[in-house]
Amino acid sequence: MPFAHITGWGMYVPEPILTNDDISKLVDTNDAWIRDRTGIRERHIAREHEFPSTLGVEAALKALAVANLAPTDLDLIICTSSSPEYIFPATACLIQDQIGATKAGAFDLQAACTGFIFATNMAAQAIRSGSIKSALVVGTEVLSRMVNWKDRNTCILFGDGAGAFVLQASDVPGGVISAVMHSDGSGADALSIPGGGTRFPATEATLHEGKHFVQMDGKEVFRFATRVMGRAVVEALESANMKIEDVQCIVPHQANYRIIETAAKYLKLPIDKFVINVERYGNTSTASIPIATVEGLQKGRINTGDKVVFVGFGGGLTWGAMVVEWTGPIPANKKHIYTEQYRLFARLRSLLRRVWRHIEGFFSRKEL
Numbered sequence: 001m002p003f004a005h006i007t008g009w010g011m012y013v014p015e016p017i018l019t020n021d022d023i024s025k026l027v028d029t030n031d032a033w034i035r036d037r038t039g040i041r042e043r044h045i046a047r048e049h050e051f052p053s054t055l056g057v058e059a060a061l062k063a064l065a066v067a068n069l070a071p072t073d074l075d076l077i078i079c080t081s082s083s084p085e086y087i088f089p090a091t092a093c094l095i096q097d098q099i100g101a102t103k104a105g106a107f108d109l110q111a112a113c114t115g116f117i118f119a120t121n122m123a124a125q126a127i128r129s130g131s132i133k134s135a136l137v138v139g140t141e142v143l144s145r146m147v148n149w150k151d152r153n154t155c156i157l158f159g160d161g162a163g164a165f166v167l168q169a170s171d172v173p174g175g176v177i178s179a180v181m182h183s184d185g186s187g188a189d190a191l192s193i194p195g196g197g198t199r200f201p202a203t204e205a206t207l208h209e210g211k212h213f214v215q216m217d218g219k220e221v222f223r224f225a226t227r228v229m230g231r232a233v234v235e236a237l238e239s240a241n242m243k244i245e246d247v248q249c250i251v252p253h254q255a256n257y258r259i260i261e262t263a264a265k266y267l268k269l270p271i272d273k274f275v276i277n278v279e280r281y282g283n284t285s286t287a288s289i290p291i292a293t294v295e296g297l298q299k300g301r302i303n304t305g306d307k308v309v310f311v312g313f314g315g316g317l318t319w320g321a322m323v324v325e326w327t328g329p330i331p332a333n334k335k336h337i338y339t340e341q342y343r344l345f346a347r348l349r350s351l352l353r354r355v356w357r358h359i360e361g362f363f364s365r366k367e368l
């Protein structure tokens, strides 16, 4: 059975920064409260022309460059987002088109903030089964367009950004070792965007009631998160036949510094075992784990051979953890891949396919 290695990683956040002081001009809040209760100082906000797919493409191309893998070699793309571009088509298909991943199947996976762990596990399972050789997993968010900027309970928390992993098959042991996935739909109301689906289709009334915005019972989600995070780490380690002492680094979902602190206490670990960057990005939902991983790698917190645990929780309710032996890119005598060339090729290809579809439509109408 092949092993599923994480061979590429990338992140992207939009340039504009919104500080706590900026938010205090919109709602009744202040920097001291936000920092004290959440650990967040600032977050990045997408510009008008930026969308989950465009942020995701930036992160994906960086991940492919690290793996030195051409988009045309990808077999599968899984995108996970709590703020997808549309209900359908899948954001994954938009990314597939923009990077020119000509042979990849692409779909979205919805598990709110736990999505990146679930999606990485699905990609790893597909590789381990032997059915595919490579996969791209993208977590991407423009949550700034889904929060109510008049609701201080939620608007202080979230930020925009994207992160991506490339996974590849190898006979060398390592990569994704174990994963646990959990859900409890009885807590569905605790964190949701109720409007715009088929339960509450968009109407003037749903707009007026703000059903298209993130709704959250913060205390309930806080209690749930502190209950499940540590336990999920222990479970994933048990399934990997490992102990907490074997782990060099934990990359948790970045929702609230206090939640991470509680998990550290539960696991009897010093807080510096955790990669934490919530202060600069806020909660970027599905993108928070890959963004923190990329920063952990850049800062030398994660190194080749390290055992790393990812742990996340979110709406659904969902939660999960994954144990990985970090190996990095697969050495190969391949020539260097220039991902920017693929971006140009993808644009041209997409344009030609759209024109061709138009011409085909014109002639087939004449035939009917």
Ligand code: UT7
Binding pocket: 028, 029, 030, 033, 034, 037, 038, 113, 152, 153, 156, 191, 216, 218, 219, 221, 222, 225, 255, 256, 283, 285, 313, 314, 315
């Ligand atoms: O990916 C998962 C996403 N969600 C989460 O992880 C959220 C988990 N929950 C949390 O992080 C925390 O519950 C919050 C940060 C959302 C809230 O912190 P808290 O310590 O649970 O605050 P609270 O809701 O109990 O509110 C305490 C007080 C209240 O005032 P009173 O009733 O004590 O007078 C609130 O009205 O703080 C007030 N408050 C605020 N004050 C200033 C609530 N939000 C704010 C605010 N600024 N933004």
